Amino acid sequence: EIVMTQSPATLSVSPGERATLYCRASQSVGNNLAWYQQKPGQAPRLLIYGASTRASGIEDRFSGSGSGTEFTLTISRLQSEDFAVYYCQQYEYWPPYTFGQGAKVEIK
Amino acid sequence: QVQLVQSGSEVKKPGSSVKVSCATSGGAFTRTTFSWVRQAPGQGLEWLGRITPIHDTTHYAQKFEARVAITADKSTTTVYMELSSLTSDDTATYYCARDAARGYYIDHWGQGTLVTVSS
Numbered sequence: 001e002i003v004m005t006q007s008p009a010t011l012s013v014s015p016g017e018r019a020t021l022y023c024r025a026s027q028s029v030g031n032n033l034a035w036y037q038q039k040p041g042q043a044p045r046l047l048i049y050g051a052s053t054r055a056s057g058i059e060d061r062f063s064g065s066g067s068g069t070e071f072t073l074t075i076s077r078l079q080s081e082d083f084a085v086y087y088c089q090q091y092e093y094w095p096p097y098t099f100g101q102g103a104k105v106e107i108k
Numbered sequence: 109q110v111q112l113v114q115s116g117s118e119v120k121k122p123g124s125s126v127k128v129s130c131a132t133s134g135g136a137f138t139r140t141t142f143s144w145v146r147q148a149p150g151q152g153l154e155w156l157g158r159i160t161p162i163h164d165t166t167h168y169a170q171k172f173e174a175r176v177a178i179t180a181d182k183s184t185t186t187v188y189m190e191l192s193s194l195t196s197d198d199t200a201t202y203y204c205a206r207d208a209a210r211g212y213y214i215d216h217w218g219q220g221t222l223v224t225v226s227s
Contacts, residue, residue, distance in 0.1 A: 001170075034213035036153075043203055043217035044153065055215065087153055091212035096169035097143070097155040 002026050002090050006100035012108040013078050021103045023071040023088035031067045032092035038102075039084045047086075048073065075105070083107055110134040112204050112218035119224045125192040128221045130204030137185040138162040141207040143214060144178060144189040146200040154200075158207060159187060194225045 003026040013019045023033065031051040036044040046055040048064035051071060061076045075082055088100040115129040130142070143158040157168035161180035168176055175192045187204060204218035 032211065036214075043220055044214075045217070046208075046213065046215050049208065049211060049213050049215075089153075089213060094212055095155070095157070095167045096171075097145075097212060097214075099153040099155070102152045 001096060002029060002093050002098050004088055004090055004098050004100040006086075006088060006103045008103060009101070010104045010106060012106050014108045015078055015080060017078055017108075019075040019078055019082075019105050021073040021075075021086055021105070023066075023073070023100050025069045025071075025090055027093075028068045029090040029092035032090060033064075033066070033071050034089045034091065035062075035064055035073045036087045036089065037082075037084050038087065039081075044087065078105070080107075110206060110216045112206060112216060114202075114204050114218040114221045117222040117224070119226065120194050122195055122225055122227055124194055125190060126194060126198075126223050127188055127190040128202050128204070128223070130187045130189075130218050132185045132187060132204075132206070135206065137180075138182060140209075142178075142180070142187045143205045143207055144176075145203045145205055145214070147203070147220075148197075148200040151200075156189065156191075156202075161187075191223075194223075196225050199223065199225045 005024045007022045033051045035048040038044040052064045085102045111133045113131045138161045141160045144156040159166045159178045177190045179188045201220040205214040206216040208215040
C-alpha cells in the first residue's frame, strides 16, 4: 500500500499571502495525484488531478506541481474561503486509493 | 448536474451492521464508478471500496474486505454500502463518491452520513 505523507500538518498564513503544501509518496505514483479541499462540516472538493490539472470551476490561484514521489499544492493570494484542510490522494496503485493525513491552512 | 444524496444518520450497537444508501442522478449510472470513503471524527479520509454498476465489479480495501459490501441497484440508480461487525472504531462520516471518468480520483461527493457505534 502506498503511504502518502503531507507536510506541514498545519500552516499559518495571512490573507493575501501564498501557501505551499507538500505531499510525498512512499514510491513513485507518476502524476497520478489529486488534491482535495475540505471545510468544516462539508464533504471534500476536488481541486487538482493529474498532479497539475485544475478541476472544473477551480480558481486559478490553486496550482499543483510535481511527479514521482514529490508533489506541491500552491495557493497564491490566500482568501478567507481558502482556510481549510487539504488532502492529497494517489491513484497510481489501487486498491486502495490512499490519502495523505491532511494539512490544515489556518489564519495567522 | 451530478447529485449524490445519502441516507440519514444512524446509531448502531457494537456487533451489528449498517447499510447506507446513496441516490444518484445526473450521470450515466451504469458506466460510472462509485467509491465509499469514511472519515472518523477529527481524522483523515479512508477509502473502503468501489463499484462499477455496468458489470457490478467491486474492489475493496484489504482492511475492510471481510466485512464490507458495496452494491448497486440499476433500476433506481442507487448505490449501497453495508458494513458489518461494527465496533466503536467504525464511528465515522461515510461518504458516497463518484470516481472521475479519466482516472481513479473522485470528482463528486455526497453530503456524508454519520454512523455512530455505541452501546
